[in-house]
Amino acid sequence: MVFRRLGLESRFRQGRIWAVWPTVVGPNIARRAQPHSLWQGRLIVHVTDPVWLHHLSMMRHRVMAAVNEKLGGSVVRELILRIGEVAAMPGQAPLSSGRSPAPPPDPDLHKRIEVLVAPLGDVPFREELCRLLLRALRSRIRNSAQ
Numbered sequence: 842m843v844f845r846r847l848g849l850e851s852r853f854r855q856g857r858i859w860a861v862w863p864t865v866v867g868p869n870i871a872r873r874a875q876p877h878s879l880w881q882g883r884l885i886v887h888v889t890d891p892v893w894l895h896h897l898s899m900m901r902h903r904v905m906a907a908v909n910e911k912l913g914g915s916v917v918r919e920l921i922l923r924i925g926e927v928a929a930m931p932g933q934a935p936l937s938s939g940r941s942p943a944p945p946p947d948p949d950l951h952k953r954i955e956v957l958v959a960p961l962g963d964v965p966f967r968e969e970l971c972r973l974l975l976r977a978l979r980s981r982i983r984n985s986a987q
Contacts, residue, residue: 858884861911866904870897875927882918884908887925891969894922950978 858879863871874888874897884905888894897904901920908917954974961967 857912858908858916861908865907865911873927874922877923877925879917882916883921884917884919885921885923887923887927889927890924891965892973894924897922951975954978 858876862876866874870893873890873893874886877885877887879885886897888897897920901922905917905920909915954971958967958971958974961970
């Protein structure tokens with residue numbers, strides 16, 4: 842192989858990470874997490890939000906093993922997750938499900954959720970929890986209407 846003769850084989854394998862990423866993690870995760878950079882075996886992956894950061898941190902060893910297996914070597918020694926911009930990959934479906942968005946829940950229900958999470962001191966966590974609870978309610982409303 843030409844890359845081996847030029848001493849670029851490891852760089853070639855590193856560059857393939859972007860190509861194999863959606864295959865390794867699946868389309869659902871690939872829409873929310875993408876490789877950002879690789880330096881000295883440390884793969885930095887940007888994720889869309891704290892929920893996905895936590896989810897991927899729980900499976901980081903499996904992801905590293907799968908990437909290395911796909912690339913045929915120990916290219917990734919460490920996986921570093923950061924919240925950052927995740928652009929749509931070519932040929933990637935948008936994050937929306939294609940369904941029309943559900944109507945917003947009753948404003949009184951929204952206020953009740955805000956009151957419920959108000960005692961939480963961590964503002965970003967509180968806002969994220971409120972958003973997730975509203976999403977769950979919308980899903981429940983949508984499913985009950987079907």
